[in-house]
Amino acid sequence: MVDPRHIAAQLLGSIDWQSEVSGFCRCPGESLHTSQNGDKDCRVNVDGAPTVFCFHASCAPAVAAANLRLRQELGASSWEIVLPDGQTLRSGDVLQSTDEILKREVVEVERRARSDAPYHDERTVLETLRVVAERFKPELFGAFHWPMERILADSPLQVSEREPDEQFRTWLKLWPAHSTVWIGDVFSSGKPEHKTHFRPVAEWYQIGPAMGNFTCGSAFKPGSFQRSNESIDGHRFLVIESDTLSKDEVGAVFAYMQRRLRYRLHCIVDTAGKSLHAWFDAPRTRLHEGRLKAALQVFGCDPKVFTYSQPVRVPGAWRDGKLQRLVWLRE
Numbered sequence: 001m002v003d004p005r006h007i008a009a010q011l012l013g014s015i016d017w018q019s020e021v022s023g024f025c026r027c028p029g030e031s032l033h034t035s036q037n038g039d040k041d042c043r044v045n046v047d048g049a050p051t052v053f054c055f056h057a058s059c060a061p062a063v064a065a066a067n068l069r070l071r072q073e074l075g076a077s078s079w080e081i082v083l084p085d086g087q088t089l090r091s092g093d094v095l096q097s098t099d100e101i102l103k104r105e106v107v108e109v110e111r112r113a114r115s116d117a118p119y120h121d122e123r124t125v126l127e128t129l130r131v132v133a134e135r136f137k138p139e140l141f142g143a144f145h146w147p148m149e150r151i152l153a154d155s156p157l158q159v160s161e162r163e164p165d166e167q168f169r170t171w172l173k174l175w176p177a178h179s180t181v182w183i184g185d186v187f188s189s190g191k192p193e194h195k196t197h198f199r200p201v202a203e204w205y206q207i208g209p210a211m212g213n214f215t216c217g218s219a220f221k222p223g224s225f226q227r228s229n230e231s232i233d234g235h236r237f238l239v240i241e242s243d244t245l246s247k248d249e250v251g252a253v254f255a256y257m258q259r260r261l262r263y264r265l266h267c268i269v270d271t272a273g274k275s276l277h278a279w280f281d282a283p284r285t286r287l288h289e290g291r292l293k294a295a296l297q298v299f300g301c302d303p304k305v306f307t308y309s310q311p312v313r314v315p316g317a318w319r320d321g322k323l324q325r326l327v328w329l330r331e
């Protein structure tokens with residue numbers, strides 16, 4: 001019986017196995033890398049749909065070719081390996097981080113449904129995605145390490161030292177001009193008198209400074225007085241935060257979102273507390289959104305970020321003597 005790990009090693013060279021089915025290898029497109037190589041840049045998984053995954057972007061064509069060959073070779077015959085705990089893993093099965101096996105009959109549902117059309121077992125896809133994200137997590141925080149100092153230095157526009165009013169007005173410009181935006185404190189919502197906290201961007205621009213410490217990543221219907229998902233209308237940003245990752249850690253997730261997943265990053269806000277918030281374009285579909293959410297949770301980000309009426313810190317307001325400020329801003 002063939003051992004898939006031998007076949008993978010024949011194709012990719014020696015593999016430093018981290019588990020029964022997953023290990024580090026030399027990237028098949030290493031010569032195309034435009035930044036420094038690390039030992040843990042490239043990983044191969046032989047379970048599920050066998051995959052080579054490299055953190056560099058420049059090698060994508062070579063990695064895609066290697067994936068094709070890996071899948072052809074490993075798909076040519078079915079195989080089984082007996083794990084140390086006595087379970088049998090068959091070709092196509094996924095070994096989860098709990099050591100439970102997700103059977104290929106269940107995984108197959110995903111493989112048949114590559115399009116964006118909704119299908120009946122999205123839960124399986126999400127489960128597989130969580131397993132893969134868990135496996136990639138340590139490398140993600142290494143390869144995409146983006147500490148606070150670097151974020152400040154890398155900002156296309158140097159904004160962090162600007163005056164509070166200008167921070168606020170600069171941030172307002174990220175919104176489409178016609179948007180109705182909520183600014184206030186957590187409780188400035190729910191009663192008719194709170195209408196005054198829901199205003200068009202141009203009005204806020206004139207009023208400045210910020211009328212409260214919070215805003216939302218979504219625009220609201222004109223005339224709203226309630227910060228609820230039902231009142232949301234028009235433009236949406238996805239604001240990513242983490243309660244557990246420090247200002248020097250969470251940048252890795254932002255960098256991964258921007259550089260690898262190609263989400264457009266608009267700004268990063270220092271909340272004047274323990275965390276940074278990154279403002280991205282919202283995912284295009286509910287399907288994308290669900291999958292992104294599953295991965296982000298594994299990486300330590302807060303599931304409540306996907307509640308678009310969630311209050312978040314607005315730049316240009318003071319919090320206990322410290323300024324909530326922009327530390328990174330797109331051009």
Ligand SMILES: [Zn+2]
Binds near residue numbers: 042055059
């Ligand atoms: Zn590579």
